[in-house]
Amino acid sequence: MRKFKEFIIEKLVLISGLASIFFVILIFLFLLKEGLALFKFVNPFEFLSGKSWYPISEPPQLGILPLILGSFVVTIGAAVISIPIGVACALYISEIAPGKIKEALKGGIELLAAIPSVVLGFIGMVTLVPWVKSVFNLPTGLTALSGSIMLAFMAMPTIVSVAEDALYSVPKSYKEGALALGATHWQTIWRVMLPAASSGILAAVMLGIGRVIGETMAVMMITGNSAVIPKVLFSNLFGFAQPVRTMTATIAAEMGEAVVGSEHYFALFAIGIVLFVISFAINVTADLFLHREHKKV
Amino acid sequence: MRNPKRSEKIAFFFLFLATLLIVVPVGLIVVIIAVKGLPAINWQFLSDIPRQGMRAGGIFPAIVGTVYLVSGAIIFALPIGLLAAIYLSEYAKENFLNRIIKLSIVNLAGVPSVVYGLFGLALFVVFFKFGASILSGSLTLGIMILPIIITTSREALESVPQSFREVSLSLGASKWQTIRQVVLPNAIPGVITGTILGLGRAAGETAPILFTVAAFYLPQLPKSIFDQAMALPYHLYVISTQVPNVDEKIRYGTALVLLVLVLFMNLVAIVIRYKFRKKKKW
Numbered sequence: 252m253r254k255f256k257e258f259i260i261e262k263l264v265l266i267s268g269l270a271s272i273f274f275v276i277l278i279f280l281f282l283l284k285e286g287l288a289l290f291k292f293v294n295p296f297e298f299l300s301g302k303s304w305y306p307i308s309e310p311p312q313l314g315i316l317p318l319i320l321g322s323f324v325v326t327i328g329a330a331v332i333s334i335p336i337g338v339a340c341a342l343y344i345s346e347i348a349p350g351k352i353k354e355a356l357k358g359g360i361e362l363l364a365a366i367p368s369v370v371l372g373f374i375g376m377v378t379l380v381p382w383v384k385s386v387f388n389l390p391t392g393l394t395a396l397s398g399s400i401m402l403a404f405m406a407m408p409t410i411v412s413v414a415e416d417a418l419y420s421v422p423k424s425y426k427e428g429a430l431a432l433g434a435t436h437w438q439t440i441w442r443v444m445l446p447a448a449s450s451g452i453l454a455a456v457m458l459g460i461g462r463v464i465g466e467t468m469a470v471m472m473i474t475g476n477s478a479v480i481p482k483v484l485f486s487n488l489f490g491f492a493q494p495v496r497t498m499t500a501t502i503a504a505e506m507g508e509a510v511v512g513s514e515h516y517f518a519l520f521a522i523g524i525v526l527f528v529i530s531f532a533i534n535v536t537a538d539l540f541l542h543r544e545h546k547k548v
Numbered sequence: 549m550r551n552p553k554r555s556e557k558i559a560f561f562f563l564f565l566a567t568l569l570i571v572v573p574v575g576l577i578v579v580i581i582a583v584k585g586l587p588a589i590n591w592q593f594l595s596d597i598p599r600q601g602m603r604a605g606g607i608f609p610a611i612v613g614t615v616y617l618v619s620g621a622i623i624f625a626l627p628i629g630l631l632a633a634i635y636l637s638e639y640a641k642e643n644f645l646n647r648i649i650k651l652s653i654v655n656l657a658g659v660p661s662v663v664y665g666l667f668g669l670a671l672f673v674v675f676f677k678f679g680a681s682i683l684s685g686s687l688t689l690g691i692m693i694l695p696i697i698i699t700t701s702r703e704a705l706e707s708v709p710q711s712f713r714e715v716s717l718s719l720g721a722s723k724w725q726t727i728r729q730v731v732l733p734n735a736i737p738g739v740i741t742g743t744i745l746g747l748g749r750a751a752g753e754t755a756p757i758l759f760t761v762a763a764f765y766l767p768q769l770p771k772s773i774f775d776q777a778m779a780l781p782y783h784l785y786v787i788s789t790q791v792p793n794v795d796e797k798i799r800y801g802t803a804l805v806l807l808v809l810v811l812f813m814n815l816v817a818i819v820i821r822y823k824f825r826k827k828k829k830w
Contacts, residue, residue, distance in 0.1 A: 253722070257722055257723070257724045260724050261639070261723075261724065263631060264631050264632075264634050264635045264638075264639060265635060265639065266631075267627075267628045267629075267630075267631030267632040267634075267635060268631070268632050268635030268636060268639070268640065268649060269649065270628050270632055270694070271632065271649055271652040271653045271656055271694065271695070271698065272648060272649060272652045274652075274656060274691050274694070275652045275655050275656055275659075277667075277671070278659060278663070278664075278667045278691075281666075281667055281670040281671050281675070282663070282666060282667065282670070284670065285666075285670045335566070336566045336569050336570060337566075337570075339562065339563045339565075339566030339567070340563070340566050340567045340569075340570050342563050343560075343563040343564060343566065343567045344567070347560060347563060347564075348567075356567060356571060358818065359570075359571045359574055359575075360570065360571075360574075361814065361818065362574055362578075362811065362814070363570065363574045365748060365752075365810055365811060365814040366574075366577065366752075366807065366810070366811075367751075367752025367753065367754070367781055367806060367807070367810055368661075368752075368753075368754070369752070369754045369781045369782075369784050369785050369806075370577075370581070370752070370781075370784065370803050370806055370807050371577070372785070372788075373784060373785075373788045373799065373803050374577050374580065374581065374803070376788060376789075377796075377799075378580065404570075404573065407570050411570070435552045435553060435556045436556060437552070437555065437556035437559045437560065438552060438556070440559075441559070458658070461658050464660070465658070465659070465660025465661065465662070465663070466660070466661075467660065467661055467662040467754075467755040468754045468755055468781075468785060472785070472788070472789055499660055499662045499755075502662050502663075502665070502666065503662050503665070503755055503758055506665070506666070506669070506758065506759050507758065507759060511674060519666070520666055520670070523662075523663050523666040523667075526660050526662070526663050527659065527660075527663055530655070530658045530659055530660055530663075531655055531658075533658065534651075534654050534655045534657075534658040535651065535654075535655070537654075538651060538654050
């Protein structure tokens with residue numbers, strides 16, 4: 252009897268162990284199930300490269316290029332802001348900050364990671380958006396730039412914590428060797444620690460960007476949601492000073508109105524497939540980098 | 549690099565500056581919400597339904613909805629997550645399957661939240677015909693927080709020293725008895741930490757519940773798991789973007805309640821983890 256009970260439990264444990272694989276596949280299958288139906292109406296190339304997104308006009312125009320570019324602009328902006336600051340902060344925390352301050356800073360970063368994105372979106376709406384509007388003298392502050400700044404904040408906890416882990420896992424002997432040879436602390440950080448942790452830092456950056464691309468609520472609340480191809484002009488800060496709409500925001504904003512089984516509904520799922528594939532690619536690559544890190548050490 | 553000492557000072561200054569650039573805004577965000585939200589908080593705000601098109605009254609149904617959703621998510625995710633963690637830490641061998649499981653967990657953690665919403669809509673709402681309901685929303689959130697629970701629980705289980713297991717096995721206990729009587733009790737604080745972090749995450753997410761459960765406005769409380777419900781994060785989204793002329797005080801008040809709820813859970817998790825680390829006997 253006991254043997255039998257144990258057998259059942261071990262099978263349950265195994266099944267639960269496999270649950271993650273099962274769910275990833277299930278998510279992908281259901282996105283495909285609903286999303287691929289779109290391609291009876293639109294061919295995939297037109298869907299990805301079509302320049303206009305008018306899902307409720309007759310006939311609907313379902314080109315997601317403006318949305319892809321919207322995500323792209325916002326992501327680039329967030330990356331430019333968050334990567335240098337995030338990596339610098341990771342260096343400060345892991346190399347310079349003394350014990351107590353280090354713990355406090357780590358706590359602060361965890362706090363930032365815990366703030367719900369809708370709260371960040373709200374606070375962005377009431378503080379950042381008016382600020383961007385007045386500083387850059389724009390007709391509206393709901394722009395790609397506001398979105399980029401807010402998203403940079405959401406990417407930073409990921410970048411800081413993964414990069415800090417990578418720096419921490421560099422063997423002590425590397426650092427001691429450099430210091431013993433007479434290098435200053437900064438020279439050691441710059442020439443020894445950073446290169447040694449480079450693949451982990453790269454993974455940190457990728458995971459941060461993954462977070463940015465997938466972010467929904469804050470983006471929807473502060474980028475202005477205009478599904479047009481961003482114009483890159485000097486006068487509008489190379490596209491950043493205008494409203495854009497990301498892929499994630501489009502799904503979140505429109506799924507409520509889309510009729511189940513309509514072309515619009517299928518198209519939103521097809522955008523979901525694009526997002527899933529992007530995040531899958533980013534996570535697998537980042538994982539490879541992290542693995543390389545561990546093997547090397 | 550003419551003067552290495554001086555360039556070091558400059559470099560460290562910039563690293564410090566970057567750190568401030570992250571930490572100061574975080575503090576500001578919390579302070580602003582606290583200062584502007586506190587005047588809105590009173591018993592009526594917490595216990596009344598929204599009135600006058602959500603421009604007055606309270607947020608009680610949204611709080612209740614979030615509590616239901618989060619409880620549902622944990623009921624679903626904790627058993628699976630804990631068993632999965634036991635599998636990874638106690639049973640799995642270093643092989644290809646194990647690698648794939650770990651990769652799946654990483655990917656599950658990286659799927660954009662709005663894609664979880666789509667998935668929940670397609671599977672639970674449409675395919676299983678649960679409709680937009682607490683059940684659909686809880687299951688969607690449950691799958692979303694699974695990676696958090698698995699990862700933290702696994703770390704807790706793996707930090708129990710191998711010798712504990714060996715002693716138990718050598719005394720004639722079976723593998724499962726060892727896990728239940730020796731490994732799990734020593735890993736409980738870590739498992740609780742993971743569970744609370746998962747709760748916090750589920751409470752704050754909006755995108756996964758948009759099309760699976762969230763109701764724009766519901767004056768009465770949900771009666772069964774097949775009812776729609778209001779939820780705090782969605783309510784905040786609604787009153788800050790969808791409803792014009794909502795008093796700023798109400799918006800900040802709602803943001804504050806949500807923020808306090810989520811940060812409180814995270815704080816509890818951090819404290820438990822800290823105490824656990826200090827108390828470790830091995």
